[in-house]
Structures are given as structure tokens and as C-alpha cells.
Amino acid sequence: MDLDRKTSALKQLQGHLWKFGYQNGSLKSQVYDDVIESFKKWKAAHVPIFIYSSGSILAQKLLFQHSNHGDLLSYLEGYYDTTIGSKVEKASYAAIHTSIAQQLSLKDSLKIDSILFVTDNILEANAANEAGMSVVLSVRPGNKELPKNEFPEIRSFGEIENYYNLSSNHD
Numbered sequence: 001m002d003l004d005r006k007t008s009a010l011k012q013l014q015g016h017l018w019k020f021g022y023q024n025g026s027l028k029s030q031v032y033d034d035v036i037e038s039f040k041k042w043k044a045a046h047v048p049i050f051i052y053s054s055g056s057i058l059a060q061k062l063l064f065q066h067s068n069h070g071d072l073l074s075y076l077e078g079y080y081d082t083t084i085g086s087k088v089e090k091a092s093y094a095a096i097h098t099s100i101a102q103q104l105s106l107k108d109s110l111k112i113d114s115i116l117f118v119t120d121n122i123l124e125a126n127a128a129n130e131a132g133m134s135v136v137l138s139v140r141p142g143n144k145e146l147p148k149n150e151f152p153e154i155r156s157f158g159e160i161e162n163y164y165n166l167s168s169n170h171d
Contacts, residue, residue: 008083014059018063019058019062022062022066028068030067031068031069032140032157034156034157036069038157048078050079051076051080053080056081060079060081080099087121088121088126090131093117093127093133094112094132097112097115097131112131113132115133116160118135118137118157119137119138120146122147122149135151137149137152137154138153138154139155140155
């Protein structure tokens, strides 16, 4: 884990360790205030939210269930981890598109560019973009500095609608 490898097996182990900490109350995830405000707005507008993380699905659920804003699981439609593929490979994003389209019963009508991928990693942004997804880079204090790039950058989830009209893409 010191090498920050994103292997599924290590992430599964991490998820099990986190489960113990979250369930006994010694861990609480920190979710930015603007994220929960956007989640509320998007849920009210029937915009489905999916998570794709190098953390296991178990770890993702624990993080959102035990946050500083309480249990946020009701805002999320689905979860993806590295079992679907590497976050820096185009094929992973194509597979997520197919999965989301099936889950939302939009198999033939959900265009890949109607899916917005938000990340703080330029390699992930490039892969999602190559697959055809819309992409925005999230710039937060403490994150690794991003190289010069072509993607819109946000510092708050509230800025997403400056680049992408979420309220009218689904329903």
C-alpha cells in the first residue's frame, strides 16, 4: 500500500479494514459541503450519480455511509471499482457506459457523452475522454498539481453546471 498500487486485491483488503473502523465509529469520511449540496440538487432533478473509484465497492459504500454529512448512500445509483478495469484505460469507461445504460434501461439511447466523469487525475480524464465521456477535472486543496490540459477545471461541485447542464440530461 505504501507504493499506492491500485490493485483490486489490495483495495479489497483496504475495504475490509475500513469496514471495521467505520462500523466501530473510529473512522468518519470527510465529504466536502459542496458535494452534498450538489447531490441533493441532482437527486431532486432525477440525475443519477455513479461512483468509479480505485477503492473497492465495499470501501466506497462505507465512505458514503459513514460521512461527516451522515449516510449518503441514497444519493448514489451504483458503484464501480477496478474489477471493471483500470481507471486509465478507455475500455473501462466504455464498459461503465454499457453498464449504466443497462441499469437505467436506456441501452440504446444513453449516449456516452451524456455521462460526466469528474476526476482529479489527468490520466483518468484522458481515458474517459477517449471513450467519449464528458470530463471535468476537480481541483481541491492538497491534490496533486495537474499538468496543462484541455479539460474544464472546477474547485467546487457547484461549478459543474457551468460546464454541463445536469438538470436536463436525464429523466
